[in-house]
Amino acid sequence: MRHILGPLLVILAGFLGWEVLHFVVANSSLPSPFETIVQMGVLLRDPDFWKQASQTGYAFGIAVVLSTLGGIALGILLGMGRLAGQVAEPILVNLYSLPKVTLYPVVLLIFGLGISARIAFGIMHGLIPLTLFTMNAILQLKPVYRRSAAVMGLTSWQTAFTVILPAILPQVITGARLGVSLCLLGVLIGEMFAARNGLGYMVTHAMERGDMPTVLAVAVMIAAVALAANGLLLALDRSRQP
């Protein structure tokens, strides 16, 4: 009960703050929570909304799968080769801090205006944090784990799957939580800047029409999906703990 109460209060406070802001700012530029919820109901019954949502979901899903698999594989590779890891880490950290949106025109030129550009942009956001987390997890692995595995006569495959993998899993899940939310960010930015479909496009289009309730309704729903994905991974992480 107590761990539900906290988040519930935060949500309530958020809505209150929103309501207050709605009265302070001109009404037309910031619709009230109530208007937003009404608009959400309208959208949820609109088949066009679902078409756009499925576009975003498709791009997001592929970006998540590819950046997760790629990030873990790359992280393991860089973590195993100590020199490779030492060379790669500063490069990755600097790449990560680049404002990637400035490179989006380049991505568009390479992948074209279709969905693949948005998937690529999502991966560009999500891949690096997961790679860094996985790599560091392997570099920080207690040497005694590997020595114990050797003493118990485990083969390299047994060591990899029954010792190293479970040992790095907590950090990999943390990296995945970051990676998944950044993937969503990448895909949405992609849709907002150069697309004719997807939820990102829907938001920009609604903004051009001055349809603020739609903008906020979509934003709230995307936030809910992002929080749900994060919560799911958090629950996965906690389920392994005693």
Added chain:
Amino acid sequence: MSPALASVAAPVPAEHHARLTGVTRVFGARKGTGVHALGPVDLDLNRGEFFSVVGPSGCGKSTLLDVLAGLSSPTAGTAEFEGKPINGVPAGVGVVFQEDASFPWLSVEDNVAFGLRRSGVDAAEVARRVDYAIGFMGLKDFSKAYPAQLSGGMRQRVCIARTLVMQPRLILLDEPFGALDQQTRLLMGDELLRLWRETGATVLLITHALDEAAMLSDRVGVMSARPGLFIDVLETGWPRDRDSRIVSHPRFGELTAHLWDKLRAESLKHLRGS
């Protein structure tokens, strides 16, 4: 003891269980330019004895253990276990490390069973041995618990139990109680003596605690500062069924004083060298 042991042990003279001859270990790219960590060291471990190695920090005690465990090979010299040269981790050798090596993602029970489950032993036998080892190490009430819920001493018990289930004939311990408080260390020493008596295994204990070595061992090897050499081997003459109460025996004080006498100059060398 397993019947497999008898056939291996038969041609070996009973007194030699493991033997190091002229073992040297040099770290670094080429001989002569690297760090000379150990040796040349000769060591004969008698079957069933409790041998401790004491020495100043960085004298190569742990390197010696690594060579016996097959975790690193000597730069020069030979290492044998039960008459066969050590090449990789030999079957029948168990190691307990100083650091906490329990796996936090497994329960105590699964930690203890971990190595055994992957060694081709059938499930019923695994369950029997795990049950025994958990009971022996006093972990019965914690078998479903996770390492994070246990104290450092209890986690080290888990690691010892994990080694015990493999039924090692030679148990190597690398400062296993180094991270524990003094009272816990004395009690763990008792546990170790009980384990040694009941399993009949040969025990090699690496320690920096002179009192621990004096209390637990049949023989204590004193090592010099780097490169580590044995400068003395001391026979304690304790009866086999001893426990930590022998610390009140006058001989315990004499032994500890003798060890310190031998080690003082060597420890000073290390202190000045670093």
